Structures are given as structure tokens and as C-alpha cells.
Amino acid sequence: MRGVLRLSPARRGVLVSGGGDGGGAPAPFALACPAPLDEGDRVTLGHGSGGRLTQRLLEEIILPAFESPALDRRDDQAVVDAGPGRLAFTTDGFVITPLFFPGGDIGKLAVHGTVNDLAMSGAAPRFLSVAFILEEGLPLDTLRRVVLSMRDAARACGVAIVTGDTKVVGRGHADRIFVTTSGVGSVPDGVSLSSDRVRPGDVAIVSGTIADHGMAVMAARDELGFGDALSSDTAPLHGLVAALLASRADVRCLRDPTRGGLAAALVEIAARSRVAVEIDEPRLPVRPAVRGACELLGLDPLFVANEGKLVAFVAERDAARALDALRAHPLGRDAAVVARATDRAAGNVVRTSIGSRRALDLPWTDPLPRIC
């Protein structure tokens, strides 16, 4: 029996329970409303109804996993103390496929992604919200795995998941599970990072190898057959950012080059800051296995998504100091200066190599849909 009631006059009174046990067990009215079966422990439309199945989903899977006093209050919002300073606020939807891939899963990615978007402003990430859109038929075990992964990731990041929402749509109206996380954090006084602050002469440092995430997801889609050689770099970057800012280097702007890769981040910064950005292409750190996979597929690592890297534009005089600070952190060991801002052709990105200069343009589209 499916969890959908078609409405018709014959269904009069179907919503009025005859029970009243006040607990979670099936009540006599189940005779009139034979909908709640879990379908072999799968998500049903009833789990999104606001009724008892929704309560059960919350009580059996979501609340116990997140262990959040604010969530346990079950108000429609959390009231928190965000601390002093300006507030950073961000949101990201995650629709990645497959849900689980070498190095991570959609839940971990949804936590790291939002933590990183906060961190790129220099903020200390504090609180997250989570909104699930579930497809009817999703195994509850899949949801459980995702939720536990989010719990672990949030714990490791030192952020609290304080408020959330769950919706269910019918089969074929979503693809298993979509996760939208939003986050707030507090920006320390004196920190001001934005993509319009880069000046000619500034250098761009990436914190490590590029294209790992995108190629790992490609491999997980079984289009490559690379096995375990590729793994997502998904990681929370706020600690690395704190280390960089503590170096007192004059950091103009931070970006985590996710969708669209390092190229998209540089194009946007060049446009916003009205500078040219010259990439020193041989300096781009790329793992050999990733480079091999890219070459085989005709992909350019510059355009492939990362989930645990940042690019920092830093005043030239502070480049060494910034590089040292990044390299001293476990997530920045492979940091390298890879580009420089100039005033030669403002708004453009140029890829340079020995004896060659080529303009870089973003592609119209991307061969890697649903990479995050």
C-alpha cells in the first residue's frame, strides 16, 4: 500500500483518527488510513506530511544523529548567540551524483561546502541549517548514512546543526536526496576579504593540488575505471584560513574553487577586481593520477571542481609569509604560487607557459554536471 491518499468524497473522515493512544504505535484508525507502511524502510510521501510519519523520521533518524539541543527544541527556528562581529551568511544546494564517492558523500560535502563558503570571508563558522528534499522510495538507510556523515563532519568542523527541514516528493520528482545547507559565522573585526579587492602585483596561491574532487566523482560514476586511484579532496578549510590570517599577510580575497574549477574563480576575480590574472601554468599542482585521467578524457584540470582547496590573492610583499603559513598546515602542504594579477588587460585571465600565452575563457557549460 502506498503512502498517498487520492482524495475523493468516499474518503470522508479519513484524516480523523479514532485512536488517541498518544504514542507512536499504529492506532485503530490505521484501518481507515492504511498508509503508513514504510515500504521496506523506504521514504514515503507520509514522511513529509507533517504528520506522525514525519515525527517518526525526525525522532528515529534525524534528531538522534545530530544530537543538537537547538534542534531538539523542535521550534521552527533556532535562537543562538552568534557572538560579536559582523555576520557571514551563505547557502548551497547539493545535488551530487553518486551520493557516495571515494573520499566523501553528499552529506560531508554539504557540511564542508557551507563551512568553506563561510571561511572564505574569514569568518569562524558557527551554525548550520539543513534542508532535505527526499524522493519517495529512498532507502531510509541511505538517509541515515547521509545524516550520520553530516553529524561527523559538523563535529569535526566544530559547527552545530541547529535548524532544519525535510520535504518529500513523489518518485521521479527528485533524484534520491538533495541537501541544502546554510550557515552563519562571525567575521573578526578588521578582516575584509572580497573578490573586488585584488590589485595589480598581487599573487595567487592555491593551497594544494587541483581537480581531485571532480575527477574522483567522474571515476565513481564508472566512466573511467580508475578504481581507487582518485579521491575527493573534500575538507573544511576554516582552520587553514585561520592559519593564513594569523600570518598577518595582507590577504585580499579567498575563494574555494568548486564548480567551474580554479578557472571560474579566477575569471570572476579578474572581472570583479578589474585586473588581469596571468596563470603560470607549469606551476599548477596536479596529482599524476588526476592529470592522467584528465588527459585521457580531454579535460583541463583548471576547469574541474575542488572541494578542499582555496585560492588566496595576497599582496606581493607578503607572498612568502602566506605560502609558509599555508604549507605549515596539513591541508596546505602542496600550496604554490600559481598566478599573478596585472594591469595589462583588465578583466581577462591568461594562461602562460614557456613561450606561450593564451586567453582563458570559461566554457558555456560543463562536462561534469551534478559535481556538487
Added chain:
Amino acid sequence: MRGVLRLSPARRGVLVSGGGDGGGAPAPFALACPAPLDEGDRVTLGHGSGGRLTQRLLEEIILPAFESPALDRRDDQAVVDAGPGRLAFTTDGFVITPLFFPGGDIGKLAVHGTVNDLAMSGAAPRFLSVAFILEEGLPLDTLRRVVLSMRDAARACGVAIVTGDTKVVGRGHADRIFVTTSGVGSVPDGVSLSSDRVRPGDVAIVSGTIADHGMAVMAARDELGFGDALSSDTAPLHGLVAALLASRADVRCLRDPTRGGLAAALVEIAARSRVAVEIDEPRLPVRPAVRGACELLGLDPLFVANEGKLVAFVAERDAARALDALRAHPLGRDAAVVARATDRAAGNVVRTSIGSRRALDLPWTDPLPRIC
């Protein structure tokens, strides 16, 4: 031509542009990457790629509509001044179908829903984030209508949309458009509202007629043939809440009874506050057309969603003052005392009428999936 590139070794170099016009016009490399066609002004996978189609979607539809300086910065987060006081933080996903219905649309609902979740804590709503998940093939005009509706609703509410995200999934992997909004607001000192603060003797006031939203959406699904007699009550409630709090009535708890209706809100409050809630059923305000539609379909207005109503639990001595304050506001003209907290059978909700008492139980599921 579709906006999806299948990967194969034959596609080597397809992502490397030969152009470099630096602008938005199709460049020579379009010959190598023939993907960007809009398919008759519909959303393509490329619009979610992080590439130039994503930029164009932002620049042509989203940024001009929202007119938000924070969004225009195109950083991955907004840095805002949230003002003094504690922070309220909330999120909600919207998957309603149809997208447009009498009295509102998914965009308006997504703004009001999050504004109201903030308002129920007593917070002044300040900033919203918006995350879209779009299905390939969605007419861009539909997106435009939704975005403009959000803009208008946010403006009317006095909140700023400051950060956002857009993802695209393939046909059949979503249902046109899902919108997840999150919001932050500031809670005035001294205000503390929560579902665990209700005490025996407190009275429950609803701010107006119930079940309007759910029945209007049902009508819009063409299952009723009621025409225009039914209209959603979607409305932002923070002004009404401010008026109520200004009355200095001792308000314990506020809820906007959306999914699951007034019943779900009362059941949760009874459980969290460990009180019984006795509903005085004849006092429930229900529009005649809504009551007629409910009777025809065998639906109980108590279980049907609202999007512009609140229920307030207030100390008994302040009931008249609270009622006066609500009725003096345009959104509270039909406010009525409809229930009372008692200590007779803590945790239960009882519906009383002349000579009858019946336990109220939430249904397991809901005959109105995707009502918000």
C-alpha cells in the same frame, strides 16, 4: 543541440576555448563546444555548470531582479551586520505544486515561510538566502516569474536577499523548481518564545481563519472545481507578531501552523510543554467556502495547512489584551481564542464541542502532499 557533453576521448580539448572576447557573446570556440543553446529559453544543464551559462542566468535573471548589493558582490557568502541581540536562524524547502496558485506562488511562499519561521521566535527578520534546484527544461520565464515574486515579497517584508545558489539537474530528476530559503533575524532582548513554555491555564489564540492555504492549493490542482472561491492566506506575520509583543501580553509561544495544520502545531506544543490542549471546536474560524470544500472532501480543517496564520499561547490574564492587539492588525481581524492548556492529561490534544470530547491524533500521513 543539448547542453550536455558526453565525455569521450574524442572530446579532447573541448573545454579549452579558442576565444577570449571577455564578454558574454558567443565566441569562436562555440564551434568546438556547441552546447549553450537555450532550447527555446529553457533551463539547460549548462545553467548549473559554473560556466558562462551560469553567469548569464545570474546576470540576466537573478541579480537584476533581486537588486541586492550583497548578491552583486558575487562572493560565496554575504557579510552583514545583523544588529544587536541573539540571532534567529531558520531554513525551509519549498516543493509546492502547482507553482502558481490563487493568492500566491512558490516564490512568495518561500519568502513568507522563512520570514514567518523567524517571526515565531519574536525576531525581526533581516536577511534571506535562496537556493534553487532547477529541472532541465524549466522555462526561463517561469524562473523569472518566481524570482520577481520573491523580490516583491522580500521588499514588502523589509528583508534583503543577500546570498544564493542555483543548481540544475536533468529532466526527471526534479519537478521544475524547488526553492530553499534560509533566514536570519535578531531577537529583541527579553523575548523568549518556545514550544516548551506553555503552562496550564494558558489560552491559545489563532490569528484568523484556518485551512485557507491547503484548500486553495487543492483547488488549483483542479481536483475540486471551486474556481476562485478559495485563495491562499500566504502572508508575512512579523508585523502582526510585533503588534502582539508590543501589547506586553505574556506570550509563551508562537507557531505558524503550516504543514499538518493547526492540529500538528498543537500536538507538538502539548508534547513539548507537557500540558493537555483542549480545543473549543465551534470557535475555530473557518471560511464558509473552505468549510464546504473540506466537507466535500472529508478533510478536517484542523489538519489543513495555513501560510499566513499564527497560533499564540498567552497567559490567561493577558488573553483579552493579546486578542485586542491581534484584532487591531489587518492580518489578525478574525483572531479568536480557540483552545486552552490544562493539566488533565498532559501531552494530549482534545477536541471539545457541546457535549463531546474526542482525543485528537495526528494522521500518519497527509492527503495533501507538496502543500508547501
